[in-house]
Amino acid sequence: MIGDNLRKVEENISAACDKSGRAREDVTLIAVSKTKPVEMLREAYDLGCRDFGENKVQELIEKYDRMPGDVRWHMIGHLQRNKVKYIVDKVYMIHSVDSLRLAEEISKEAVKKNVTVSVLVEVNVAGEESKFGTTAEETVSLVENIAKLPNIVVKGLMTIAPYVEDSEENRLYFAKLKQIYVDIIHKNIDNICMEELSMGMTGDYEVAIEEGATCIRVGTGIFGERQYTAV
Numbered sequence: 001m002i003g004d005n006l007r008k009v010e011e012n013i014s015a016a017c018d019k020s021g022r023a024r025e026d027v028t029l030i031a032v033s034k035t036k037p038v039e040m041l042r043e044a045y046d047l048g049c050r051d052f053g054e055n056k057v058q059e060l061i062e063k064y065d066r067m068p069g070d071v072r073w074h075m076i077g078h079l080q081r082n083k084v085k086y087i088v089d090k091v092y093m094i095h096s097v098d099s100l101r102l103a104e105e106i107s108k109e110a111v112k113k114n115v116t117v118s119v120l121v122e123v124n125v126a127g128e129e130s131k132f133g134t135t136a137e138e139t140v141s142l143v144e145n146i147a148k149l150p151n152i153v154v155k156g157l158m159t160i161a162p163y164v165e166d167s168e169e170n171r172l173y174f175a176k177l178k179q180i181y182v183d184i185i186h187k188n189i190d191n192i193c194m195e196e197l198s199m200g201m202t203g204d205y206e207v208a209i210e211e212g213a214t215c216i217r218v219g220t221g222i223f224g225e226r227q228y229t230a231v
């Protein structure tokens, strides 16, 4: 099943790249494996996936220990400051930095462990009340402030677009995130290398690619529906 799903997703990525004149290599497919067993991650790994996304610290650490060392782990979920220390030396990138306090904690722990952590600033472009993320207006100043901290590098921006029936409805939000990204590049801030736009999920990754996504985060489209067991 995962093989067929991955082939389908790959076809769609290629089509979206062709449509928008982009190169396939410019888009990283992150397999969002939250709630899924390690056996399924191994299957995806054997089919070529190296980028995996998780949204819980505990789950990421457990899977980290059981998966090959060349996996690039992406922390895509809301991160509590007291848990930063468990993952700073394990993650390839943290997509969900939405406050200076969180960035300060990441910086502090990164200094202790003598690593440099790549992060994305999460922007709530649609201004949804239920979502984490900085406001569009605050993004530039947050990026500027994070840039002053040691051992943390802002690599770009991330957004979780609203859940919609028609993915076209999210096009404006993806375009807006891209615009903020371009504005920041033009400011030439030291210690920032804006190169990643993490946007697009199973329902809307093709539109996101057309609007410039460099990372798409696909869970259901690869691993199937998630079952959440009530605790």
Ligand SMILES: *Cc1c(COP(=O)(O)O)cnc(C)c1O
Binding pocket: 032, 034, 055, 076, 077, 160, 201, 202, 203, 217, 218, 219, 220, 221
């Ligand atoms: C779960 C999740 C995804 C993947 O969602 P799908 O709709 O299953 O592709 C992407 N990004 C974030 C931040 C998530 O939490």
